[in-house]
Amino acid sequence: MKSGWIAAAALALAALQAEAQQTVNMPIVIELSGAGAVSGTNFRDGAVLAIDEINAKGGILGRKISAPQSDTQSNPGVSRAQVQRAIDSNPYVILGPVFSGSVKVNMILAQQAEVPQITGAEAADITQAGNPYIFRTSFGQQMSMPKIANYIRDGLKAKTVSVLWVNNDFGKGGRDTFVKEMAARGIKVLADLSTESGQVDFAADVVKVKGANADAIFVYTNEEESARFLREARKQGIKTPLIGETTLLGQKVIELAGEAANGVRGHVGLTVDAPIPAVQGFRERFFKRFNYLPDHNGLKGYTGVYAVKHATERIGKFDRRLLAKTMHGLTIKPEQEPGILMEATWDDKGDIDRISFLAEVVDGKQKIVQILPKLGK
Amino acid sequence: MADFLQLLVAGLATGGIYALAAIGFVLLWQTSQTINFAQGEFVMVPAFFVLAAMKLGGVSFPAAMLIGLVVSLLVLGLLFKRLVVDPVLRHGVLPLVISTIALAIFLKEAVKEFYAADAQPFPAAWATTNLAIGSAVVSAQNLVIIAVAVVAVGLLQYFLNATRTGRRMQATAQNPGLARILGIPVEHMILYTFLINAALVALASFLVSPIYLAKFTNGETLGLVAFVAAIVGGFNQVRGAIVGGLLLGVIDNFVAAYLSAQYRAAIPLFLLIVVILVRPQGLVGRAEERTV
Numbered sequence: 001m002k003s004g005w006i007a008a009a010a011l012a013l014a015a016l017q018a019e020a021q022q023t024v025n026m027p028i029v030i031e032l033s034g035a036g037a038v039s040g041t042n043f044r045d046g047a048v049l050a051i052d053e054i055n056a057k058g059g060i061l062g063r064k065i066s067a068p069q070s071d072t073q074s075n076p077g078v079s080r081a082q083v084q085r086a087i088d089s090n091p092y093v094i095l096g097p098v099f100s101g102s103v104k105v106n107m108i109l110a111q112q113a114e115v116p117q118i119t120g121a122e123a124a125d126i127t128q129a130g131n132p133y134i135f136r137t138s139f140g141q142q143m144s145m146p147k148i149a150n151y152i153r154d155g156l157k158a159k160t161v162s163v164l165w166v167n168n169d170f171g172k173g174g175r176d177t178f179v180k181e182m183a184a185r186g187i188k189v190l191a192d193l194s195t196e197s198g199q200v201d202f203a204a205d206v207v208k209v210k211g212a213n214a215d216a217i218f219v220y221t222n223e224e225e226s227a228r229f230l231r232e233a234r235k236q237g238i239k240t241p242l243i244g245e246t247t248l249l250g251q252k253v254i255e256l257a258g259e260a261a262n263g264v265r266g267h268v269g270l271t272v273d274a275p276i277p278a279v280q281g282f283r284e285r286f287f288k289r290f291n292y293l294p295d296h297n298g299l300k301g302y303t304g305v306y307a308v309k310h311a312t313e314r315i316g317k318f319d320r321r322l323l324a325k326t327m328h329g330l331t332i333k334p335e336q337e338p339g340i341l342m343e344a345t346w347d348d349k350g351d352i353d354r355i356s357f358l359a360e361v362v363d364g365k366q367k368i369v370q371i372l373p374k375l376g377k
Numbered sequence: 378m379a380d381f382l383q384l385l386v387a388g389l390a391t392g393g394i395y396a397l398a399a400i401g402f403v404l405l406w407q408t409s410q411t412i413n414f415a416q417g418e419f420v421m422v423p424a425f426f427v428l429a430a431m432k433l434g435g436v437s438f439p440a441a442m443l444i445g446l447v448v449s450l451l452v453l454g455l456l457f458k459r460l461v462v463d464p465v466l467r468h469g470v471l472p473l474v475i476s477t478i479a480l481a482i483f484l485k486e487a488v489k490e491f492y493a494a495d496a497q498p499f500p501a502a503w504a505t506t507n508l509a510i511g512s513a514v515v516s517a518q519n520l521v522i523i524a525v526a527v528v529a530v531g532l533l534q535y536f537l538n539a540t541r542t543g544r545r546m547q548a549t550a551q552n553p554g555l556a557r558i559l560g561i562p563v564e565h566m567i568l569y570t571f572l573i574n575a576a577l578v579a580l581a582s583f584l585v586s587p588i589y590l591a592k593f594t595n596g597e598t599l600g601l602v603a604f605v606a607a608i609v610g611g612f613n614q615v616r617g618a619i620v621g622g623l624l625l626g627v628i629d630n631f632v633a634a635y636l637s638a639q640y641r642a643a644i645p646l647f648l649l650i651v652v653i654l655v656r657p658q659g660l661v662g663r664a665e666e667r668t669v
Contacts, residue, residue: 034594037495167639195638200589200598203387204633204641207380224496228590235516235588236383237507256498256590 023066024059024318026051026308027086028301029106030096034074035198038223038252039098039297043120044069045290046301047095049282050339052289060309061318072097080106087113092318093308094118098297100126101169107134116324118304120297123173127349133324135307135350137300139269141177143351144245147372148218148267149181151358156241158215162191164205164229166221171197174220174245190214199225202232210238219244223295227256234260241265249359249366250295258364265360270296273366274357278334278341299341306339307332307346345374379513384630390519392626393526394420397581398603399610399618400533401574406612407550408570411462412474415481416578417600422484423449423582424499424591425492438500446579454575458568481596488593499586522584529580530619533573537615546570598642602629605645609652611662620661624648 028047031040047067055064070086072079079102086094087109093116097103100123110117111131119134124141127134152158161182165175182189191212193205206229209217217240219229226248233242244266247253251272254261272283272294282302286294311326312318331345344354358370398420405411413419427445430436436444461480465473503521507514537543548556549566557563589595606625611617625645633641658664
């Protein structure tokens with residue numbers, strides 16, 4: 001009887017090992033609750049869509065992707081513990097998180113374990129720390145802020161600007177880069193206001209930026225705070241152009257802010273409203289699957305998974321170190337890998353370069369007014 | 378001057394919402410010695426009753442608000458009293474306080490689990506136009522919030538002071554033993570208080586959610602500030618809760634604009650300490666003496 005149990009356990013273990021060999025482990029460590037829930041849920045769903053598509057076609061090099069999910073609760077400390085847990089499961093890559101503050105404290109763990117990490121974070125300094133295992137899925141602030149600054153100078157002809165930013169790693173990094181770019185173009189910052197992550201009442205902040213009477217107001221907060229700010233700005237009748245990045249013009253912000261989002265302008269690195277057939281196709285598939293329209297984070301998760309697939313198929317085996325090495329300097333074109341949607345290039349630091357867009361919210365929809373070329377072109 | 382006026386109106390609107398929640402604190406304490414630390418979550422939940430009615434029931438927004446109000450009366454009034462307060466209160470105030478803290482966590486996690494972890498848009502039941510007063514632009518939304526809060530408080534005061542049931546409720550609050558001897562159905566009076574509290578938090582929820590957006594974390598700050606407002610104004614007086622709520626709303630806005638946005642969350646607590654040290658009965662509260 002005893003030997004029977006041992007045989008059964010051995011068979012079960014062998015079956016588990018066989019299954020593990022047939023799958024590739026790509027844990028998703030992401031913000032599913034807390035202040036980053038909007039961003040994280042979009043990133044997660046984009047990644048899940050890509051994984052399901054790839055698995056339906058046989059997986060990567062014949063192995064299907066297994067992607068267990070864990071919630072960072074938008075908390076850097078929790079994210080570090082979740083990344084450590086993911087590393088303990090011997091992952092091929094780690095997908096996420098999106099919040100810069102979380103990535104800053106957990107990417108060292110992935111680096112030490114030599115696990116490539118595909119992040120949605122945008123703080124400028126993440127890719128400046130010499131970590132060869134970190135890869136962005138969207139522009140870092142050092143890439144996007146010059147484009148916004150050029151638009152404020154050339155498009156709006158603004159001489160003065162007010163800045164309202166969220167006091168976390170994402171907001172602080174963006175604010176510092178933006179102010180530097182403004183100084184380089186001779187544009188004066190009249191008001192420089194920090195707000196808190198998760199802040200709900202923006203009445204006083206709107207009064208202050210309004211009182212500064214600048215030619216434009218640059219808003220750099222996370223999605224939910226952006227929507228609350230826009231609602232308050234609308235309440236107080238602000239007429240000054242409101243300029244921002246993707247976190248001010250994203251689909252979720254438009255949904256939350258309603259008509260208060262109309263007229264907002266800015267630069268978007270990624271958008272499902274891009275006039276590109278492949279992106280439109282992604283938008284439709286995503287909506288069909290999840291019953292909501294994705295924001296830029298959905299595109300980050302989706303293209304991140306396809307980037308890993310393409311690079312792995314290029315090297316022909318599952319080798320984490322070789323994957324990281326291959327992705328530095330890699331350019332993926334949609335003809336080679338349709339899931340990448342738009343041509344993308346990663347530099348030696350893990351920063352991504354691709355086309356981007358100037359957009360405006362008109363009648364509750366994001367309208368692309370100009371396509372900006374890759375910086376490397 | 379324009380900034381001052383705008384900040385004052387915005388502060389009074391915020392304060393009106395704090396006051397509605399703070400009144401609930403006072404009413405429950407006065408009639409049943411219940412300190413409800415889930416009061417913030419009670420303000421958060423009704424918005425989700427409305428959203429769920431619209432999403433799952435496909436009903437219009439006004440009908441959903443009515444459903445939200447009725448469900449709030451049942452869940453946050455009747456069931457709260459019967460399932461949480463009645464069984465626990467007989468063991469003392471402290472177990473009840475702990476129970477309401479647990480209830481707050483339960484409500485937050487339930488909304489997160491069964492509805493959404495991210496913020497949800499909540500429609501406004503009124504126009505979002507602005508009024509120009511001199512060089513100041515005042516939001517009609519804020520004026521509506523102030524007006525609704527004032528009317529609600531006025532009706533409550535009228536009910537408590539000018540109706541037979543209201544006076545019986547006051548008698549119950551002042552001396553439940555004597556009220557019972559005089560033939561007042563004390564249990565019914567206490568239940569009415571819970572129902573009034575449920576109606577007030579539902580109203581606060583419908584007013585605040587179009588601005589704050591509906592999110593499971595909304596109750597965290599609201600609950601704390603409303604509790605502090607009740608103590609600052611005077612925990613044994615409804616008018617104390619009104620004064621405390623309005624004061625905190627206005628101070629919060631002025632501090633954020635003219636002193637520091639970073640320290641605005643600390644101001645209510647600072648005010649609380651000052652009031653406890655200088656005037657422990659609250660700004661308009663009555664001193665109560667107890668002897669052994």
